[in-house]
Amino acid sequence: MEREIYHPPVLLKEAIHYLNAKKGVTFVDATLGGGGHTEAILKANPENRVIAIDRDEEAIERALKRLEPYGDRIAVYHANFSQIDRVLETEGVSEVDGVLFDLGVSHFHLRGERGFTVWQEQPLDMRMDRSQRLTAREVVNELPERKLAEIIFKYGEERFARKIAREVVRRRKVKPIETTTELAKIVEEVIPKKLWAGRKKHPAIKTFQAIRIYVNKEFEEIETAIPKAAHLLKGSGRLVVITFHSLEDRLVKNLFKKLEPEGFKIVTKKPVEPTKEEISHNPAARSAKLRVLKRL
Ligand SMILES: C[S@@+](CC[C@H](N)C(=O)[O-])C[C@H]1O[C@@H](n2cnc3c(N)ncnc32)[C@H](O)[C@@H]1O
Structure with a gap:
């Protein structure tokens, strides 16, 4: 890819x-x-x-x-x-x-280590301004399922938003989601493979975009x-x-x-x-x- x-x-x-x-x-x-x-x-x-x-x-x-x-x-x-x-x-x-x-x-940002890209394993951060408090880690691990689904749908136009949010919440109860790779894998598992396999775009791109837009207002x-x-x-x-x-x-x-x-x-x-x-x-x-x- x-x-x-x-x-x-x-x-x-x-x-x-x-x-x-x-x-x-x-x-x-x-x-x-x-x-x-x-x-x-x-x-x-x-x-x-x-x-x-x-x-x-x-x-x-x-x-x-x-x-x-x-x-x-x-x-x-x-x-x-x-x-x-x-x-x-x-x-x-x-x-x-x-x-x-x-x-x-x-x-x-994409080349750095702030978790803006699905392509590298990095901590979930996504803040453009590092002096800001809210990070992607908090969004993914702390927001209620409904709010998370709303963000992924509204800012990512992701039609699997509700399913992704449900799976994120299920997983984070077991263990906090810490990295880009963990989040990207969850999305990969939720979106049917036939919709993304063999394509250049990673299936988690819309979800990442949505969380980034929310984190940075x-x-x-x-x-x-x-x-x-x-x-x-x-x-x-x-x-x-x-x-x-x-x-x-x-x-x-x-x-x-x-x-x-x-x-x-x-x-x-x-x-x-x-x-x-x-x-x-x-x-x-x-x-x-x-x-x-x-x-x-
Ligand atoms: C696409 S880059 C700009 C590239 C630039 N035109 C160049 O030639 O290198 C966007 C930049 O805008 C900054 N940025 C995004 N949203 C901002 C905001 N709300 N206030 C201030 N800076 C912002 C980002 O930190 C990033 O450095």
């Missing part, structure tokens, strides 16, 4: 184009990660400044090294992007030319941040959002629709997708979709 670890900046040219980054001047990268998009924004115009946010301190440390040559053209904040308004206030900036969200986990973060970010744009400023799965994309699409009557225009009626060439170089890009909202 294939492993997904390589993740250079996705839809990079498209993001730079839609952000109007060549014209500049002040941008927010709400998901700094490895700093690939930020660096491209800084290179697009020597006048550009980036205020970057990430909730993962380790990502920030790594990105800061990469971005050292850009000096004070970059300011980095360890924060949730739902706090974008507070970050800009601290920075003394009231409006910006563009905001980028490249959602989800980074390849560092990913949808609450997006629902709070996108309207805030839109209202921080200057006239003609752009909000560019890259998503990686259908639930996330639907959420962003609906948030844009709600914002349109408040003085915004949806630039991308249909989302922009990676070219075949990009996917061939970077398979992690294959499910990416980019949407753009412009302030009138």
Whole structure:
């Protein structure tokens, strides 16, 4: 089975184009990660400044090294992007030319040891921000069966959610579920083999996605941040959002629709997708979709 670890900046040219980054001047990268998009924004115009946010301190440390040559053209904040308004206030900036969200986990997360991947035996953690209390271990071992089933169904669109939750609860009574492999095996046993055997996707991927979204409150973060970010744009400023799965994309699409009557225009009626060439170089890009909202 294939492993997904390589993740250079996705839809990079498209993001730079839609952000109007060549014209500049002040941008927010709400998901700094490895700093690939930020660096491209800084290179697009020597006048550009980036205020970057990430909730993962380790990502920030790594990105800061990469971005050292850009000096004070970059300011980095360890924060949730739902706090974008507070970050800009601290920075003394009231409006910006563009905001980028490249959602989800980074390849560092997938390659790391925090239990984001079904492909390696690791402790069940899944926190993007390690200073947060709630971990996947608690979700899997402590939530009531009904709540667990609801999470797996809602955030994973997993039709075997109830059966998976029932089996998880049965097993955890015998012994706590500690690792990614233990959880992945339970899911494998519940989902009929004929539905996944011989396919590239691991049958537990949906369950893992669901637990990750719940642990990191990913949808609450997006629902709070996108309207805030839109209202921080200057006239003609752009909000560019890259998503990686259908639930996330639907959420962003609906948030844009709600914002349109408040003085915004949806630039991308249909989302922009990676070219075949990009996917061939970077398979992690294959499910990416980019949407753009412009302030009138
Ligand atoms: C896909 S990666 C970004 C990759 C980046 N564009 C690059 O070029 O390397 C997403 C990053 O967003 C961060 N992140 C996700 N949700 C966040 C949130 N609610 N607040 C702040 N950072 C978040 C993650 O920690 C991760 O580092």
